[in-house]
Amino acid sequence: MSEAPAAPPLRLTVRLSADAVVPGRVVEVEAQWLGEARRLSLRDDGAGGGGDLPADGIFVGELRGARPSLLPIAVAVRAAPEAEAAPVWSGVFRPMVEEDQLHLRLIDGPGGLRAAETLAAPLGERADAREAAWTAAGFGWALFVLGVCVGLALLGRERA
Amino acid sequence: MSPRQEVWVGGVVMLLAAVIFTQPAAWSGSGALVGRHFDLQGTVWLISAAPRFGPGGLDLLSGLPEGARYARLDSWTLAALARALSWLDPVRVHNALQVLGVWLSAWAAERFAAALGARAPASWLAGLSYGMSGLAASALLEGHVYHLLDPFLPLCAWAWWRASRLDGRAIHGALAALGFGAALLTTAYHGVVAAVLVVVIGAASLWRRELRAVPAGVAALGALAFGLPYVFVFLGAPDEVAVSAPVPAAGLLAFTPPSAELDRIGHSLSAHLPATTLALASLCPFLLREHLGWRRLWLAGAACAVLALGPSLSPPQGAVAALPAAALQLIEGGALLRFPVRFAWGCSLLWGALAARAAMALGARLPAAPFVLIALMVVDLGYWGGMPGRQRSQPAGAPSAYAGEGPVLDLLPEHMGRQDELSAQLQALVCSYQVWHRRPIADDCVTPFPDRNPRIALSRGLVAAAARGEGAAYLRARGFVAVALHPDLFAAGDRARLLTQLGALDPAPAISLDHGEKIVVYTISSDRGPRP
Numbered sequence: 001m002s003e004a005p006a007a008p009p010l011r012l013t014v015r016l017s018a019d020a021v022v023p024g025r026v027v028e029v030e031a032q033w034l035g036e037a038r039r040l041s042l043r044d045d046g047a048g049g050g051g052d053l054p055a056d057g058i059f060v061g062e063l064r065g066a067r068p069s070l071l072p073i074a075v076a077v078r079a080a081p082e083a084e085a086a087p088v089w090s091g092v093f094r095p096m097v098e099e100d101q102l103h104l105r106l107i108d109g110p111g112g113l114r115a116a117e118t119l120a121a122p123l124g125e126r127a128d129a130r131e132a133a134w135t136a137a138g139f140g141w142a143l144f145v146l147g148v149c150v151g152l153a154l155l156g157r158e159r160a
Numbered sequence: 161m162s163p164r165q166e167v168w169v170g171g172v173v174m175l176l177a178a179v180i181f182t183q184p185a186a187w188s189g190s191g192a193l194v195g196r197h198f199d200l201q202g203t204v205w206l207i208s209a210a211p212r213f214g215p216g217g218l219d220l221l222s223g224l225p226e227g228a229r230y231a232r233l234d235s236w237t238l239a240a241l242a243r244a245l246s247w248l249d250p251v252r253v254h255n256a257l258q259v260l261g262v263w264l265s266a267w268a269a270e271r272f273a274a275a276l277g278a279r280a281p282a283s284w285l286a287g288l289s290y291g292m293s294g295l296a297a298s299a300l301l302e303g304h305v306y307h308l309l310d311p312f313l314p315l316c317a318w319a320w321w322r323a324s325r326l327d328g329r330a331i332h333g334a335l336a337a338l339g340f341g342a343a344l345l346t347t348a349y350h351g352v353v354a355a356v357l358v359v360v361i362g363a364a365s366l367w368r369r370e371l372r373a374v375p376a377g378v379a380a381l382g383a384l385a386f387g388l389p390y391v392f393v394f395l396g397a398p399d400e401v402a403v404s405a406p407v408p409a410a411g412l413l414a415f416t417p418p419s420a421e422l423d424r425i426g427h428s429l430s431a432h433l434p435a436t437t438l439a440l441a442s443l444c445p446f447l448l449r450e451h452l453g454w455r456r457l458w459l460a461g462a463a464c465a466v467l468a469l470g471p472s473l474s475p476p477q478g479a480v481a482a483l484p485a486a487a488l489q490l491i492e493g494g495a496l497l498r499f500p501v502r503f504a505w506g507c508s509l510l511w512g513a514l515a516a517r518a519a520m521a522l523g524a525r526l527p528a529a530p531f532v533l534i535a536l537m538v539v540d541l542g543y544w545g546g547m548p549g550r551q552r553s554q555p556a557g558a559p560s561a562y563a564g565e566g567p568v569l570d571l572l573p574e575h576m577g578r579q580d581e582l583s584a585q586l587q588a589l590v591c592s593y594q595v596w597h598r599r600p601i602a603d604d605c606v607t608p609f610p611d612r613n614p615r616i617a618l619s620r621g622l623v624a625a626a627a628r629g630e631g632a633a634y635l636r637a638r639g640f641v642a643v644a645l646h647p648d649l650f651a652a653g654d655r656a657r658l659l660t661q662l663g664a665l666d667p668a669p670a671i672s673l674d675h676g677e678k679i680v681v682y683t684i685s686s687d688r689g690p691r692p
Contacts, residue, residue, distance in 0.1 A: 007674070007675075032649075032655075033648070035647065037652070066676075068677060069589060069675075069676035069677045070585070070589070070649060070677065071648075072649055094198075130419075131419050131421060134417065135416050135419070138435075138544060141435055141539075141540075141544060142435035142438060142439070144435075145435040145436055145438075145536050145540075146435070148532065149443055149522075150443070152526055152529045152532065152533075155526055156522055156525030156526040156529065159526060
């Protein structure tokens, strides 16, 4: 059996976004972290860390510690601080990097509230727009390279 | 530089490029698994376990109680290398193969370009294009190191290109068959790509009435000698894999630079072709007009590109157009080719070699041109391809609670939600632990189907038996001496129940929090009942 190396750290930012801002709503996260149940209330008052902005409908919170291989997480929402907690999402998160992120989107559907995992979405920017911009820039680069090659060919022909 | 010097200088340049492209693999040794996704753990397990496989791929240390039969391996080449290098630490072998695989593949492609008439430094473009393509990056990140062990595809392409010309000789046909067979044994995808190259180049040669009977016949016989046994073994394996999910439609975006999201949720699977390769390949009709035989190579590359798009193209409106790869689904075993994007290995090789030859043509008139193009290629690979910045490392090792001897049954939950890869992740994790604790386990470490993994049924049985207070008897009857509980992964109620019920097996279980997971190992004392 090998010596256990120092566990790498993990700073996990959990974000849950909702289409509408509901006053009094509370979002709670429970993570089973290396044998310890950790609870966290996500904030939407600008104090949640991880770039939290007040009252933008995005609840944010951070968990820190030694990086686990797999991290079971459950998320529940209360309509008000005293209201009953409604579980909206649970799953097993696999941390990839020291500063990782779990993004959830709250959906108010016919069956009630639930949440779905979404792609990385930096604040104020849609993930698909970021993807499209990257791909478009890649096409731009390809055109630039083609232009350089054509230019080299024309220059070579002139010199020949 | 003389041609002889170019061979070795090309080798050194490709080695340096491979070390940079795969870093930190070259200096990670045995302390860290280099790669990003969970198949990496399964690959390291295979490197560790393959040396002990018996006839028919039988492994008595996994898939307990009966053992597992791994007759349908992804890569026989990797299994053979693992056996030859069994005296080395498997993590060290894996990390070293990342560098060696990229290096040898790139060098072979560079030599293929040299055979087409490209001289250094233009020929280096071929090595960079093939050995460090988007698919090479995917293989590194996904943990499919055997996809990188392929200097055989360049060998096959070069030898068949020579064999299919008027001056082709029997030795060229034999080498083409050898390249095809070795590619097939390395991974089925490379074998199928080699077959596509052979068919397209051969058809073009026939069209121009250049294909001669002797080299073609030698190649055909050699290919049959490799291919037929492979097909019989593969399709006749007892653990025939059922493929139910449709092969996903692809698109041109598969060839564009990979994004951060692809690494996060898409298994990093990208066939990113460097823009420099594409630009030069598209200028081949002008730059290589007088070069003999470039069209057939270009066409073979194009055929691979079209096949890489998958069986259908799905525009946003939802209409689906059938593509040539759909025909592959009709042949026996074709449905197993679930990642048609890997056909792009062929175009990265052939278009890369032609790009190098085109750069050589440019360099003949403008000596600085190859250097400019190499600089563009470096930007392609480093910035747009994102390597080596996308590489990650994971600490290597198993939780210390596993210390001990005898078969151990891992107790993990079954997923019930939409995290459809969770079972595979757990399987990879448990199997990778075996690399270090070396105890027999219940998992079948290769099957992608949870219902074919013996651990699942054993876990269900153990949970039921433990609830009746018969856990120890259940484990003994199946040859296990310990159960390893992964408590964090269970829901709170199940966790509490299992901790209580399994506590009856061993009041002082081994508990560890190292290596990224809490593990509780309960060992059955031998005086609590007879062994079977």
